[in-house]
Amino acid sequence: MSQKVQEDFLGDIRKNEIAVTVFLINGVKLQGVITWFDDASAVALEDDRFVLYSPTRFKRDIIATRYVGKIQAALRELFSCDMDVVVLTEGELDQYSQPEKDNFFPGTEEYTFERFVVGSSNKFAHAAARAVADNPGKSYNPLFIYGESGLGKTHLLYAIAHTIHKNHPEYKVVYIKGDTFTNELIQAIREGRNAEFREKYRGADVFLMDDVQFIAGRDSTQEEMFHTFNTLYELKKQIVFTSDRPPKEMLRLEDRLKTRFEWGLLADIQPPDYETRMAIIKNKAIRMGVELPEFLLQLIAENITANVRQIEGTVNKIMAYQQLMGDSVDKDTVIRAVKDMFKEKSDIVPTADVIIDEVCKFYNIEPATLRGQGRAKDISLARQIAMYQIRRMTNLSLKEIGKEFDNRDHTTVLHSIERIEDLVKTDPEKAEIIKDITANINIRYE
Numbered sequence: 001m002s003q004k005v006q007e008d009f010l011g012d013i014r015k016n017e018i019a020v021t022v023f024l025i026n027g028v029k030l031q032g033v034i035t036w037f038d039d040a041s042a043v044a045l046e047d048d049r050f051v052l053y054s055p056t057r058f059k060r061d062i063i064a065t066r067y068v069g070k071i072q073a074a075l076r077e078l079f080s081c082d083m084d085v086v087v088l089t090e091g092e093l094d095q096y097s098q099p100e101k102d103n104f105f106p107g108t109e110e111y112t113f114e115r116f117v118v119g120s121s122n123k124f125a126h127a128a129a130r131a132v133a134d135n136p137g138k139s140y141n142p143l144f145i146y147g148e149s150g151l152g153k154t155h156l157l158y159a160i161a162h163t164i165h166k167n168h169p170e171y172k173v174v175y176i177k178g179d180t181f182t183n184e185l186i187q188a189i190r191e192g193r194n195a196e197f198r199e200k201y202r203g204a205d206v207f208l209m210d211d212v213q214f215i216a217g218r219d220s221t222q223e224e225m226f227h228t229f230n231t232l233y234e235l236k237k238q239i240v241f242t243s244d245r246p247p248k249e250m251l252r253l254e255d256r257l258k259t260r261f262e263w264g265l266l267a268d269i270q271p272p273d274y275e276t277r278m279a280i281i282k283n284k285a286i287r288m289g290v291e292l293p294e295f296l297l298q299l300i301a302e303n304i305t306a307n308v309r310q311i312e313g314t315v316n317k318i319m320a321y322q323q324l325m326g327d328s329v330d331k332d333t334v335i336r337a338v339k340d341m342f343k344e345k346s347d348i349v350p351t352a353d354v355i356i357d358e359v360c361k362f363y364n365i366e367p368a369t370l371r372g373q374g375r376a377k378d379i380s381l382a383r384q385i386a387m388y389q390i391r392r393m394t395n396l397s398l399k400e401i402g403k404e405f406d407n408r409d410h411t412t413v414l415h416s417i418e419r420i421e422d423l424v425k426t427d428p429e430k431a432e433i434i435k436d437i438t439a440n441i442n443i444r445y446e
Helices: 003-016 057-079 123-134 153-167 178-191 194-202 219-234 255-261 274-287 294-303 308-325 331-341 352-363 367-371 377-393 398-404 410-426 428-443
Strands: 020-023 029-032 041-045 049-053 084-088 143-146 173-177 206-210 238-243 265-268
Touching: 049 057, 057 084, 123 143, 123 153, 123 238, 123 265, 143 153, 153 173, 153 206, 153 238, 173 178, 173 194, 178 194, 178 206, 178 219, 194 219, 219 238, 219 255, 274 294, 274 308, 294 308, 352 367, 352 377, 352 398, 352 428, 367 377, 377 398, 377 410, 377 428, 398 410, 410 428
Parallel strands: 049 084, 143 238, 143 265, 173 206, 206 238
Antiparallel strands: 020 029, 041 049
16 A cells, blocks of 8 residues: 555544544554554563554654653553553664663562552552652662561562662662571571671662561661661661561561551551452553453452462462463453462462471471470470471371471370460460461462
């Protein structure tokens, strides 16, 4: 078709207001009396940018001046975030290249503010995290985000890291999990690298700790955290913590740390409401290139209510059924995915080895020592807790549990279990230890 004939054709369409629907990649659909997209194509859909190509400069200018706002609105509805729209034309496409990815926290690139679906349950925490990312060390220091597992705390932590790195590439951003911090400290003490350890964390411009509740009850770790916090705070470096509970509920956390954690801003995240769950499901499906019917979106949102991780896992499972088994995405597929993917925690039966391993990690004891005949006070308590957890979380008999611990008699096992049961009722600190170990075991099966 010659240029003149084409222009005459398009002019006729415009004159008669003939409706045109244009489908672009990644599920984006533009519909209406739009005639400037007949030969346009999508180039890239990035975290915060959608790139279009139009072969003529005239059409490019029309799209850029008249329709970018409409495209942004459509993208906002699809992905629940604001995105830039770039329109390229002849000669510009060859020069276009996607932004090079650096090696900053590889594997976490999708954890950005742009991909975080905001709802009433997380709006405050999101706003606080955004403020910290935009003005590190100046707004809300420290920031303490808490909530149950799978609600987006880690996502916000990485989003802060990526935003600060983008705006301040010279900043040293450090991310660490609470239990890893403890393990690294133990390793540093064993190898005589205390100075190196302290420089790594006290020299940070931005210090991010995930699951800080796991340092509670660990004297050396808390001592190190106290001094690390003071150093960073005095230098006006940004500090952000996440936890499954607020500081005041960490019974084994030293009071001096509780006080410091509460110096800045506490922000909680609640389970997502129905509207937020719908937005998360739609966002996830679209990014995977699939448009789910409204009734299937509703079905998932009504049945998966616990956390964001479960919602995303459900969508992944549905897509797996479709891609691997050739099943259509229908009601039966969704029901099967929901049923298979998310069992109640009571249906999960960990092994004795897993439980023993987690108890050993918590108390920094070798499994052979825990299973053996050592009678040191700390070892005996850890062994009794392991027996209690195995009895509570598995179907093993007292005799079978005894075999896991150097063939101990079932009466010894029973005595151990009863002692821990009494401690859980009378000693809040021991009850919290059981809670932490249980959480660590359950994480393995999420």
